[in-house]
Amino acid sequence: MKIIGAGFPRTGTLSTHAALTALGLPCYHMAEVAMRPDHIRAWHGLICEGRPIDWHALFADFEATVDAPAAFFWRELLDAFPDAKVLL
Structure with missing residues (x-):
């Protein structure tokens, strides 16, 4: 995971x-x-x-995430993918 989108739905996701x-x-x-x-x-x-979710398994096919439901868990995702950038 390289990019974690923390923007909620309807914010240009x-x-x-x-x-x-x-x-x-x-x-x-x-x-x-x-x-x-x-x-x-x-x-x-x-x-x-x-x-709990195995974040690495869930996002195995992806390098970025935006929108719900992932955006609601951006902190947990950042813990799982500490080198990722958070996009607001």
């Missing part, structure tokens, strides 16, 4: 996603969650049941 993707960084957005049932289960487990 889709445009940021498009820009990061155009720069060659595979970027995780809320739309990715909807297409990945295992991610739905992981986020549900974290948010509703307090189960």
Whole structure:
């Protein structure tokens, strides 16, 4: 993970996603969650049941993330990926 987007939904996250993707960084957005049932289960487990997420496994295919639900956990993501940059 190189970029952690901490901006909440409706703050330009889709445009940021498009820009990061155009720069060659595979970027995780809320739309990715909807297409990945295992991610739905992981986020549900974290948010509703307090189960921990293996951040490295969840974001294995991505170098950046923007939008919910990941933006709500930017501090935890920064702990997991200490060399990443946080984008506001």
